[in-house]
Amino acid sequence: xxxxxxxxxxxxxxxxxxxxxxxxxxxxxxxxxxxxxxxxxxxxxxxxxxxxxxxxxxxxxxxxxxxxxxxxxxxxxxxxxxxxxxxxxxxxxxxxxxxxxxxxxxxxxxxxxxxxxxxxxxxxxxxxxxxxxxxxxxxxxxxxxxxxxxxxxxxxxxxxxxxxxxxxxxxxxxxxxxxxxxxxxxxxxxxxxxxxxxxxxxxxxxxxxxxxxxxxxxxxxxxxxxxxxxxxxxxxxxxxxxxxxxxxxxxxxxxxxxxxxxxxxxxxxxxxxxxxxxxxxxxxxxxxxxxxxxxxxxxxxxxxxxxxxxxxxxxxxxxxxxxxxxxxxxxxxxxxxxxxxxxxxxxxxxxxxxxxxxxxxxxxxxxxxxxxxxxxxxxxxxxxxxxxxxxxxxxxxxxxxxxxxxxxxxxxxxxxxxxxxxxxxxxxxxxxxxxxxxxxxxxxxxxxxxxxxxxxxxxxxxxxxxxx
Amino acid sequence: xxxxxxxxxxxxxxxxxxxxxxxxxxxxxxxxxxxxxxxxxxxxxxxxxxxxxxxxxxxxxxxxxxxxxxxxxxxxxxxxxxxxxxxxxxxxxxxxxxxxxxxxxxxxxxxxxxxxxxxxxxxxxxxxxxxxxxxxxxxxxxxxxxxxxxxxxxxxxxxxxxxxxxxxxxxxxxxxxxxxxxxxxxxxxxxxxxxxxxxxxxxxxxxxxxxx
Ligand code: SF4
Numbered sequence: 137x138x139x140x141x142x143x144x145x146x147x148x149x150x151x152x153x154x155x156x157x158x159x160x161x162x163x164x165x166x167x168x169x170x171x172x173x174x175x176x177x178x179x180x181x182x183x184x185x186x187x188x189x190x191x192x193x194x195x196x197x198x199x200x201x202x203x204x205x206x207x208x209x210x211x212x213x214x215x216x217x218x219x220x221x222x223x224x225x226x227x228x229x230x231x232x233x234x235x236x237x238x239x240x241x242x243x244x245x246x247x248x249x250x251x252x253x254x255x256x257x258x259x260x261x262x263x264x265x266x267x268x269x270x271x272x273x274x275x276x277x278x279x280x281x282x283x284x285x286x287x288x289x290x291x292x293x294x295x296x297x298x299x300x301x302x303x304x305x306x307x308x309x310x311x312x313x314x315x316x317x318x319x320x321x322x323x324x325x326x327x328x329x330x331x332x333x334x335x336x337x338x339x340x341x342x343x344x345x346x347x348x349x350x351x352x353x354x355x356x357x358x359x360x361x362x363x364x365x366x367x368x369x370x371x372x373x374x375x376x377x378x379x380x381x382x383x384x385x386x387x388x389x390x391x392x393x394x395x396x397x398x399x400x401x402x403x404x405x406x407x408x409x410x411x412x413x414x415x416x417x418x419x420x421x422x423x424x425x426x427x428x429x430x431x432x433x434x435x436x437x438x439x440x441x442x443x444x445x446x447x448x449x450x451x452x453x454x455x456x457x458x459x460x461x462x463x464x465x466x467x468x469x470x471x472x473x474x475x476x477x478x479x480x481x482x483x484x485x486x487x488x489x490x491x492x493x494x495x496x497x498x499x500x501x502x503x504x505x506x507x508x509x510x511x512x513x514x515x516x517x518x519x520x521x522x523x524x525x526x527x528x529x530x531x532x533x534x535x536x537x538x539x540x541x542x543x544x545x546x547x548x549x550x551x552x553x554x555x556x557x558x559x560x561x562x563x564x565x566x567x568x569x570x571x572x573x574x575x576x577x578x579x580x581x582x583x584x585x586x587x588x589x590x591x592x593x594x595x596x597x598x599x600x601x602x603x604x
Numbered sequence: 605x606x607x608x609x610x611x612x613x614x615x616x617x618x619x620x621x622x623x624x625x626x627x628x629x630x631x632x633x634x635x636x637x638x639x640x641x642x643x644x645x646x647x648x649x650x651x652x653x654x655x656x657x658x659x660x661x662x663x664x665x666x667x668x669x670x671x672x673x674x675x676x677x678x679x680x681x682x683x684x685x686x687x688x689x690x691x692x693x694x695x696x697x698x699x700x701x702x703x704x705x706x707x708x709x710x711x712x713x714x715x716x717x718x719x720x721x722x723x724x725x726x727x728x729x730x731x732x733x734x735x736x737x738x739x740x741x742x743x744x745x746x747x748x749x750x751x752x753x754x755x756x757x758x759x760x761x762x763x764x765x766x767x768x769x770x771x772x773x774x775x776x777x778x779x780x781x782x783x784x785x786x787x788x789x790x791x792x793x794x795x796x797x798x799x800x801x802x803x804x805x806x807x808x809x810x811x812x813x814x815x816x
Contacts (some may be wrong), residue, residue, distance in 0.1 A: 152803045153796050157777035161796055163803055165814050173695065175637035186790070189800075192815070201635065215635040215658055222637050260814065267695040281677055281719055283697035284639075285726035285789075293793040295800055299776060331622060332689040332715055365689065367718045390812035396813045431622045451622055452687060473772075550694075552631045571624045571693060573649045 139406035141303045142372055144531045146403070148276035150261050152295055161295040165260040166277075169196035169232070169287070170246045171223040172552070173265030174546050178289035183506040185586040189294040191231035195255040195386070198223055198238045199245045203553050204515050204542035207239055208300075216553065230291075234386065236519075244518020244544045245404045247271040247485035252520055254384025258373045258400040263290055268485050268568065270361040273355035275381070276373035276403040278338075281362065300358065301367065302338035305405075308345035310419040315602035317495070318353035319487060319566065319585035321345065322360035323425035327435040329415060334366030337413065340405060343369050345419030351380040360568055361485045363432040371406040426472045426598055427570045427583040429460035434570070436472060438588070438600045444468035463572055465560065472598050475582070478561045480505075480512040480593040481575070482586055483542075484549035487566035488517030490524050492586040497530045499590040499601060505538040506596030512539040513555060515547040539593070551576045564592040606728035607786030611629060611709055611756045613682030616672060617746045623686055624693035629702040633658055642698055643705030644702045647673060660719055677750045686713035691720025691731075710756050712763065714739045725779050728786070730756065732763060732773045758784055 140148070152161040166175070174196075181188070201216040203209075211217035220238050227235045234253065236243045242253070247268055250256045256272040263269060263278035265287040270280035282296065290296055308324055326333075339361050341354070349357065354371045361369025371377075378397050381387050388396045423437035434457075436443070445457040445468060461468065466475070482488070482496050493516065505512050514534050516522040522544055525531055531541045548555040549567040557563055557579025564588050566576075570581040584592065591601040633645045635658060644662040651673055653666040667674045673681075684703065690713040691699060700723045703711065709729060714736040718745065724731040734742070744767065746752045755764040764770035775783075782789055793800075808815050 147674050153799050155778055159776055159778040161793060161800070163800070163807070172634050173697070176697075179637070184788075184790070190804075213635075219637055257814070259811070265695060265697075267693065270696075281695040283700075283719060283723035283726060285697060285723065289790050289793065292790045293797075293800065294804070295793055295796075297778065297789060297793065331692055332717070335689070335715060335718060363617060365692070365717060386816075388816065392816070396811070399811070431624075449759040454619055455619075459620065542737055550626075550631050552634065561814045569624075569626070573625045573630055574626050577630070577649055577655050 139409040141405040141409040141411065142276060142340055142370055142403060143278065143303055145589070146259065146261070150278070159297060159299050162261060162298045164263050164290050164294055164296055165193060166247050166253070166255060166262040167194045167290050168250050168262065168264035168269070169194055170266065171198045171219045172200045172463060174226065174287055175219060175222045176284050177291060178230065181291055186292045188230050188291045192233045193294065194232040195234045195250065196223065196227055197236040197243055197246055197249050197251065200546045200550065201451050202238050202545045204445055204545050204547045204555055207543055211238065241519045244521065245485045245488065245546055247359065248488060248517030248521065251275065252384070252518055254381055254387035256388065257381060258377055258403050263296060267362045267591065268359050270367065270369045271355050271359040271485060273358040273369040274351060274371050275377055276370065276400065279369060280367040301336055301338045304334060304339045304366070304408070305411040306339055306341050307343040307414065307416045308341065308419045309343045309416060310345055312345050312422060313346060314421050315587065316422050316424060317474055317587065318349050318356040319586040320422055320425045322357050323427065323432065323435045323583060324417060324422045326360065326364045326432045327425070328417065329364055331363060331431055331433045332365045334361060334364040337366050338368040338370060339364065339366040341369060342506055345376065350491060352489045355489070356486055363568055373400045375469050424585060424588050424601055426588065428464065428466060428472060430459070430463055430570055430572050432570060432583060434460055438485040438598060439473055440472055442466050442468055442470045444470065444507050446575050473600065474597060476508065476562070476597045477564045477592050478510055479557060479563045480509060480589050481548045481565040481567060482589050483513065483515030483517070483562055484567035486515065486568045487586050488515060488521065490521050492566065493521070493525050493530050494587040496562045496590040497533045499587050499604070500537045500594060501533055503537060503594050505593045509593050509597045512593045513542060513548055514539050515542045516544045518544045548575050550574060564589045564598065605726065605786050605788065608709060608728055608730050608758050608783045610758065611682060612753055613710060613756065614678065614680055615683045615685050615746050615752050615754055616678040616681035617743050618672060618687045619687065619743060621687040622689045622692055625696050625699040626693055628691070628699040629696065630656070632656070634696060635697055639701055640705060642702035646702040647671070654658045678705065682707055683710045683712065683754050684708045685739070685746060686711060687739070688713070688714050688715050692717040693741065697723045700724045700729050704729050712739065712742065721816045725783060726789070728783065730758060734763065734771055734773060738771055758797060
């Protein structure tokens with residue numbers, strides 16, 4: 137057989153049937169479910185008199201709509217409550233391998249909870265009605281977001297109708313400098329290839345700088361693959377992957393473990409495999425990144441200045457920059473380090489794991505938020521992350537600094553619950569989207585790493601965490 | 605699903621790149637557990653001057669007169685003309701639900717984000733990729749001529765302008781078939797139930813831990 141990429145291997149091992157036009161039925165091993173994109177799918181199933189093909193492939197939680205404080209009051213917003221209760225009822229009726237409902241000790245953002253529980257395993261196909269499902273590619277699993285019709289399709293048939301994407305490799309060579317994180321790598325890659333650069337591709341992240349990342353860093357990176365336009369991101373399996381999975385509640389045990397881990401070790405691209413497109417970045421040259429506009433590709437290193445639209449020759453792009461600067465309330469040529477922030481959000485499926493919280497705590501320890509910063513929200517990705525952070529005393533460090541320590545959930549990443557920006561407010565955020573209105577209507581989002589967000593909270597404006 | 609064969613539709617130009625699904629349908633409307641009723645909130649934050657919440661009566665709101673959808677000449681448009689990377693962002697199928705509910709059956713752009721592109725087909729909305737230069741021409745003609753319509757023929761895979769100029773577009777055989785006939789995709793897949801079962805049995809032996 138000719139040399140295969142990791143993506144080729146994952147794809148071909150899941151093809152159930154191939155049609156004449158190359159459309160295939162792809163078998164799905166793990167189906168992650170949350171409250172926002174599933175109700176219409178379950179309802180469709182019911183209306184058609186169908187039953188789930190394999191309910192033991194489903195692992196579910198409530199995350200998007202749940203409040204992050206005053207859990208004793210339950211969900212006050214009646215519309216949000218109905219959505220969460222609908223999920224409770226659907227799981228009770230249709231079944232699941234595991235369910236972490238609102239206020240469960242292990243409730244969490246679906247992309248934090250899945251890996252944490254061992255629900256995501258190397259070699260799997262993983263789908264979820266959420267675009268950031270690309271996160272799970274960090275495990276050498278083929279993982280991508282799907283729409284609600286597809287959620288229903290997977291529930292009913294255990295398959296997805298799909299067409300193969302092309303292979304792209306993003307190679308980050310060398311080593312990252314101190315203070316530079318997976319988030320900065322993700323933003324630098326998007327800055328390089330653009331938000332549509334990965335459209336139609338599955339991106340494998342490779343190179344020594346990627347090998348050097350922890351599993352949590354790899355999840356951060358694959359999480360942002362969708363912001364580069366790629367439906368799926370991948371990192372090859374290595375010993376770190378296997379060590380991370382070992383002992384998780386849903387991971388294989390005993391004899392099965394030996395067989396599984398031996399198979400997983402084969403989940404790497406063959407040395408001479410062909411990639412349709414290749415991008416190389418020097419890891420040592422990547423600096424801490426800050427987005428200045430309303431698309432993740434509008435990003436620059438912290439030492440740079442807000443771009444000047446007059447320097448942009450292309451009319452559509454120039455209009456895009458002008459519109460972004462107007463929305464963001466920024467003047468051309470302002471140094472990024474002079475932009476003040478009103479709020480700071482540390483959380484989301486991109487950056488709410490224990491290492492992210494440790495990185496934030498390391499920056500803030502013994503310091504306080506600036507008086508001009510009205511709110512700093514720290515929202516752990518799951519109940520288990522929260523418990524771990526509290527066991528390490530991180531919550532006390534945050535509280536002493538004037539930060540708020542919240543219950544787990546998506547929170548101000550998309551502001552479906554009460555956590556949001558007011559019109560005109562500016563936020564340093566560790567989340568993944570800086571679209572207009574994403575964190576609240578009229579809110580202005582700058583995407584950064586947890587360390588950079590924390591430094592901005594203390595300084596009151598963006599600052600280079602390497603010299604802070 | 606609603607079938608799609610041909611359409612003669614008024615064109616509405618949305619002249620910006622990277623239109624994301626948060627813009628197409630803001631998150632507060634995702635709390636609904638229904639598939640319908642999203643049309644009045646399509647592009648909510650661009651379309652209204654006041655802040656929209658679920659359950660508000662659209663007739664009591666303040667439309668933004670500058671937003672293209674509110675201009676009388678584009679009322680009743682069925683073809684949305686967009687730019688690069690249309691539909692990027694979240695996987696929310698509420699985006700095509702809102703477009704369809706409003707009355708759009710075709711979206712034309714030089715490129716689309718994958719998940720949105722896929723979601724459109726499931727809801728009887730036809731996303732068409734045309735060359736950037738062609739899209740540029742369509743924008744220019746649409747701005748220049750009030751009542752500008754395009755003819756779309758799915759069977760022939762062609763878009764025809766009033767000038768008579770026409771362009772071919774790509775679509776996979778499977779999607780074309782489903783859309784032309786308005787087929788239920790789950791029903792089609794279940795024709796392969798035996799193959800799925802056989803695949804699953806093999807997998808159960810080779811990788812038993814996936815079934816624990
Ligand atoms: S944290 Fe944000 S991006 Fe992640 S699943 Fe939740 S809403 Fe989506």
